[in-house]
Amino acid sequence: MLFLRVLLLALCCACALPAADSLLELAREAPNSDKLRIAIEARMEESSLTDGTAYTSEGEGFLFAVRSASQPVLYVDDLRRAELQRVAATDLWATYQRLSPGTSHKFHYEVGSRRFGGRNDLPAYLPDCYEQQGVPQGNLSEKKVHRSAIYAGTESEYWIYVPAQYNASRAATLMVWQDGQNHINRNGSARTLNVIDNLIHQGRMPVGIHVFISPGMKGERRMRSIQYDTVDDTYARFLRDEILADIQAEFNIRPDAYSRAIAGVSSGGICAFNVAWHQPDQFSRVHSLIGSFTSIQWRPGELEGGNVFPFKVRKEAKRNIRVWLQDGFEDLENNHGSWPLQNIQMANSLKMMGYDYHLSWGNGTHNQAHGNAELPRSLAWLWRGYDPARTEQVFEQEAVEKDKPLWRVTGLNRN
DSSP: OHHHHHHHHHHHHHHHSOOHHHHHHHHHHOTTOHHHHHHHHHHSOHHHHHHTOOEEEETTEEEEEEEOSSOOEEEETTEEEEEOEESTTSSEEEEEEEOOSSEEEEEEEEETTEEEEEEEEEEEOOGGGSOOTTOOOOEEOOOEEEEOTTTTTOEEEEEEEEOTTOOTTSOBEEEEEESGGGSSOTTSSSOHHHHHHHHHHHTSSOOEEEEEEOOOEETTEEOHHHHHHOOSSHHHHHIIIIIHHHHHTTSOBOOSGGGEEEEEETHHHHHHHHHHHHOTTTOOEEEEESOOOSSTTOBTTTBOOGGGHHHHHHHSOOOOOEEEEEEETTSOEETTEEHHHHHHHHHHHHHHTTOEEEEEEESOOSSSHHHHHTHHHHHHHHTTTOOTTOSOOOOOOOHHHHTSOOOOOOOOSOO
């Protein structure tokens, strides 16, 4: 009985907490009120208020709050943004700000000459990242487990998302997502299911089956880098001959590459490109966020690594693929290589060779906040012009891209 009373009390307290949107509304309408103070203290962790990392957001609306003895100044993307206002004559300070949507931001505070707090990679989501009223939602399957022959002894978990509009009498498109476990929570950081539902409903993306597959495990050994960072056709064959063979037995999926896309983040990003590169007859649309086009699995004279891809694109036969790249200048630099420079190299190689590509560039770190925030934009671009009456299209570089110069590094972080 005691446990039930505690549980009921916890549930009641949780129900009393203000939602993010009502907290933002309070910040706009009663910025100095005790009501806002109570709401902030109920919603935000005390430790984050003290160390200057607390924020909440809804789309482009952001509430920043911090404890400080003196008035702090907020800097967003290294630019002075606002002086925070004291909340209810306490040491709590707050400000409501509207940030550009469809990208990520960073912030910090300054009091006098002292800089403190802050975080990188705050996603300012586009509206279609959220559930929309009147938009039918698809169905996510239970977790499935596949035991591989190609990767002997390896098991992979995956989920299948079927949109509400799917009709088995009409063949659907296909999109495969690496690191699938990061996409199955509708209101998680990626919000992928919401984006899929909204874009299909709006006609900006065709009705398609989406496969979210996690990296394999061989006993206790994680196979992610071996599967994702290795530049050969093994993972492409694994998808075609094992995973997709099972799924195509259950769903009516179009076989043409024109109707298939593949996506990934970091090592999953190079994996997506690698699959389409080796099997352009299976996938023609590539979505790569903070792609690891670096030497993670490179063994000189024995095995190629992702670092060679910019040069393979320039030197080898052109593939008929469309590519969305995203990265930021604060991405990784380590013994495997430079993520920002390699993504710029990839963009320039694709541009030189006339590929239909787009590079979305920001100030983010090795984090998918930027890519998540603009997911409706990138998926709509990837699937733009799709015609279910066709089975192929020769992708051509957009005229607006042809008129632009090659990407160049124009500034450094020191003299």
